[in-house]
Amino acid sequence: MNIQEILIFSENPDTLVELLTAGRTLFGPAGGRVTAVTIGPTTTEVARDCLVRGADQALVIQTGAASLPAENGLVLGLLEAIRATDPDTILIGATRTGTDVVAQLAQALEVPCASNCMKLRRDEDGNLEIERRVYGGRFTATQVLMGRPQIASIPPNRFPKADLVQEAHGSIKEVVVELPPPRIRVKATLPRVRSAVDVTKAEVIVAAGRGVKKVEDLSLLDTLASALGGVLAGTRPLTGDVDWLPIDRRVGLSGQTVKPNLYIACGISGQIEHIVGMKGARTVVAINNDPKAPIHAEADYSIIGDLYEIVPAFLDAYERTKRT
Amino acid sequence: MTGTSDTRPPNILVCVKFVPDPNQLQADASGHPDLARAPFRISTFDENAIEAALQLSTRHGGHIFGVSVTSGQVPPRDVLLRTLAMGVEVLYLIKDEARLAADPYRVAAVLAAAARAIQSAENIPSWDLVIAGEASADQFNAQIGPRVAMALDLPAIAYATKLELQHGRLIANRATDERSETLEVDLPALVTVGTEINQARMPTVLQVMGAARKPIREIVIEELPGIDLDALERRPSLRTIDISAPPSARKRIVIEGQDAAEMASHLLSRLGTDGEVKF
Ligand SMILES: Cc1cc2nc3c(=O)[nH]c(=O)nc-3n(C[C@H](O)[C@H](O)[C@H](O)COP(=O)(O)OP(=O)(O)OC[C@H]3O[C@@H](n4cnc5c(N)ncnc54)[C@H](O)[C@@H]3O)c2cc1C
Numbered sequence: 034m035n036i037q038e039i040l041i042f043s044e045n046p047d048t049l050v051e052l053l054t055a056g057r058t059l060f061g062p063a064g065g066r067v068t069a070v071t072i073g074p075t076t077t078e079v080a081r082d083c084l085v086r087g088a089d090q091a092l093v094i095q096t097g098a099a100s101l102p103a104e105n106g107l108v109l110g111l112l113e114a115i116r117a118t119d120p121d122t123i124l125i126g127a128t129r130t131g132t133d134v135v136a137q138l139a140q141a142l143e144v145p146c147a148s149n150c151m152k153l154r155r156d157e158d159g160n161l162e163i164e165r166r167v168y169g170g171r172f173t174a175t176q177v178l179m180g181r182p183q184i185a186s187i188p189p190n191r192f193p194k195a196d197l198v199q200e201a202h203g204s205i206k207e208v209v210v211e212l213p214p215p216r217i218r219v220k221a222t223l224p225r226v227r228s229a230v231d232v233t234k235a236e237v238i239v240a241a242g243r244g245v246k247k248v249e250d251l252s253l254l255d256t257l258a259s260a261l262g263g264v265l266a267g268t269r270p271l272t273g274d275v276d277w278l279p280i281d282r283r284v285g286l287s288g289q290t291v292k293p294n295l296y297i298a299c300g301i302s303g304q305i306e307h308i309v310g311m312k313g314a315r316t317v318v319a320i321n322n323d324p325k326a327p328i329h330a331e332a333d334y335s336i337i338g339d340l341y342e343i344v345p346a347f348l349d350a351y352e353r354t355k356r357t
Numbered sequence: 358m359t360g361t362s363d364t365r366p367p368n369i370l371v372c373v374k375f376v377p378d379p380n381q382l383q384a385d386a387s388g389h390p391d392l393a394r395a396p397f398r399i400s401t402f403d404e405n406a407i408e409a410a411l412q413l414s415t416r417h418g419g420h421i422f423g424v425s426v427t428s429g430q431v432p433p434r435d436v437l438l439r440t441l442a443m444g445v446e447v448l449y450l451i452k453d454e455a456r457l458a459a460d461p462y463r464v465a466a467v468l469a470a471a472a473r474a475i476q477s478a479e480n481i482p483s484w485d486l487v488i489a490g491e492a493s494a495d496q497f498n499a500q501i502g503p504r505v506a507m508a509l510d511l512p513a514i515a516y517a518t519k520l521e522l523q524h525g526r527l528i529a530n531r532a533t534d535e536r537s538e539t540l541e542v543d544l545p546a547l548v549t550v551g552t553e554i555n556q557a558r559m560p561t562v563l564q565v566m567g568a569a570r571k572p573i574r575e576i577v578i579e580e581l582p583g584i585d586l587d588a589l590e591r592r593p594s595l596r597t598i599d600i601s602a603p604p605s606a607r608k609r610i611v612i613e614g615q616d617a618a619e620m621a622s623h624l625l626s627r628l629g630t631d632g633e634v635k636f
Contacts (some may be wrong), residue, residue: 045534045535060358104503104513104515105512105513110509128533128534129515129532129533130535131533132499132500132503132515133503133513133515133516134503135476135500136461136499136500136501136502136503136504137503137504137506137507137509139461139500139504139506139514139515140465140508140570141507143462143466143592144462144592144593144594145460145461145462145463145593145594145595146461146462146500147595148461148497148498148499148582149497149498149499151476162598166497166601167495167496168377168379168382168390168495168496168600169379169380169382169495169497170379170380170453170497170614171382171384171390171602172382172384172389172390172445172600172602173600173601173602173603174597174599174600175597175599175600176593176595176596176598177596177598178593178594178595178596179593179595179596180592180593180594181593182527183593192541193448214619216542216543217485217512217514217540217541217542218529218540218541219538219539219540220538220539220540220541221537221540222537222538223536223537223538223541224535224536224537225532225533225534225535225536237502259466261634263593264535269552270552273551273552273553274553275534276571278530280534281534284386285404286497287492287551289361290438294633295633295634297630299454305380306379312605315633316606316628316631316633318624318628321457325618327380329609330605330607330609331605331607332607332608333607333608333609333610334448334608334610334612334627334628335609335610336611336612336621336624337390337610337611338552338617338620339617343617343620343621345617345627346617346620346621346622347621347624349618349621350618350621350622351625351634353473354625354629354636355636
């Protein structure tokens with residue numbers, strides 16, 4: 034078998050160095066090479082960071098534009114990087130932008146792509162074998178990519194960042210790509226509120242669902258989270274339909290995968306797309322006033338009751354016990 | 358329908374997938390999905406896609422066509438009719454009994470060919486807008502929308518949260534992980550949507566009855582104009598080798614008590630014993 038040529042890309046610098054770790058796990062018996070791609074101005078720093086973390090090469094695609102090009106521009110940039118390196122495997126960070134880009138890229142190359150892979154390995158034939166969630170996350174599919182190139186996307190926070198190496202050995206190569214004028218014009222842009230905390234690292238999570246009636250009421254659950262040394266997270270309706278919590282606090286299929294010691298689900302029905310994000314919790318508590326809510330089957334301890342009564346009562350009991 | 362705005366009445370194509378309802382899908386004794394016993398439904402975000410089309414059409418007139426690739430068995434008629442009851446005018450089914458379109462690359466290639474075939478069969482000068490759900494509720498690949506855009510050479514706006522047509526242009530809000538954006542694009546274009554964009558309507562009894570009179574047009578995939586099945590056969594593939602569910606091992610203890618205070622203190626002592634809450 035030949036040396037595995039692996040190309041990695043994410044517009045998010047943190048995710049990019051996570052992909053570096055993922056890429057290294059896929060080297061074959063003959064070894065491998067990871068090329069990190071960055072696209073757009075002022076990404077040379079990011080490329081350098083990849084090299085000091087052991088990337089074998091960094092390709093900086095300069096597009097002439099003043100900012101990160103739109104998705105289509107990223108696709109054209111990646112096509113250029115693919116021409117330059119002829120990779121066996123391409124790994125892309127499954128942010129929203131990355132998810133969009135990888136699908137367009139794979140269609141341009143007329144090849145499949147495995148989305149949102151939770152696990153990756155090489156099978157005996159050297160093909161990329163992956164595991165991903167299907168049917169809302171209740172099931173795990175094992176799939177094999179065949180042909181070339183083999184493309185997979187990987188969610189952020191799935192792999193640890195690659196460590197710094199003693200001595201960087203790779204070098205930076207610059208490629209200039211002429212992009213056509215963008216078909217999509219940006220009229221206005223607002224940064225989305227990001228959390229100061231990383232829910233994927235939290236040991237205690239109090240999660241809010243639509244059982245919480247008003248945004249102000251979240252402070253009750255926040256108090257509980259703080260008392261227990263934990264953080265507040267939420268379901269999709271609270272992190273998208275309304276922006277009560279930042280989107281990076283969404284737990285579930287289209288959000289974060291968390292693995293706290295304790296997960297307290299308050300006013301959450303327990304649809305499969307949510308459950309899949311918190312399945313790794315050591316202990317799950319559900320507070321829901323509907324005895325038929327599916328969350329109860331996914332909990333170690335259930336209270337069938339009104340969160341507006343149970344949570345204050347729990348905080349009371351906790352403060353009293355702490356004092357004695 | 359007649360347009361009441363400065364925008365030409367749009368021709369909208371909505372990509373719809375019928376899926377076994379993930380929330381009603383159980384594992385069989387061997388841990389594999391018991392697909393035969395899960396009811397079909399319109400994939401969640403595709404209902405939002407239909408609703409988004411209906412809202413544009415209410416303002417600007419035009420026509421809404423639905424297209425779906427059905428893999429293996431065709432879903433029950435009442436599930437198909439629901440798209441028409443919601444307001445889709447004609448539903449095209451691309452029947453793929455042999456499951457030739459086995460991965461998103463192939464499905465997108467088929468949908469792109471279908472979009473062209475429907476356009477010519479229905480005498481539509483050009484699609485103005487193609488709308489798809491951001492991801493399907495069963496496979497959750499989140500690939501079809503952007504892939505179809507690439508295959509049809511359309512600009513794509515994924516994760517749209519608001520759509521407006523003005524002077525032949527689409528103004529869309531969308532959210533990436535980092536930013537909320539307002540974007541503008543000349544038609545034709547493709548967008549993908551999720552639950553954030555709207556609340557999909559429940560068809561009324563009258564609409565459900567009326568749906569039976571609307572056309573469902575079937576094309577078997579082998580006869581779809583413009584599709585190169587040999588090429589699809591030869592291209593690299595994505596094969597599923599297993600689908601299984603890990604068993605859930607939760608304790609499932611319901612905490613009893615006279616009132617909130619008692620339940621809360623029972624819960625606390627359980628969590629204290631388990632070492633999950635420290636004092
Ligand atoms: C492809 C796809 C991806 C998705 N991804 C995600 C995801 O990543 N994360 C996610 O969370 N969802 C996701 N969803 C949505 C998911 O299907 C559910 O719609 C969502 O999780 C429901 O949120 P909820 O439990 O807060 O709301 P609801 O389902 O409305 O549940 C609210 C619950 O609160 C209870 N309740 C009401 N009042 C009280 C009270 N006073 N005290 C106690 N309990 C009360 C009710 O009994 C009910 O059970 C996805 C859906 C799809 C189709």
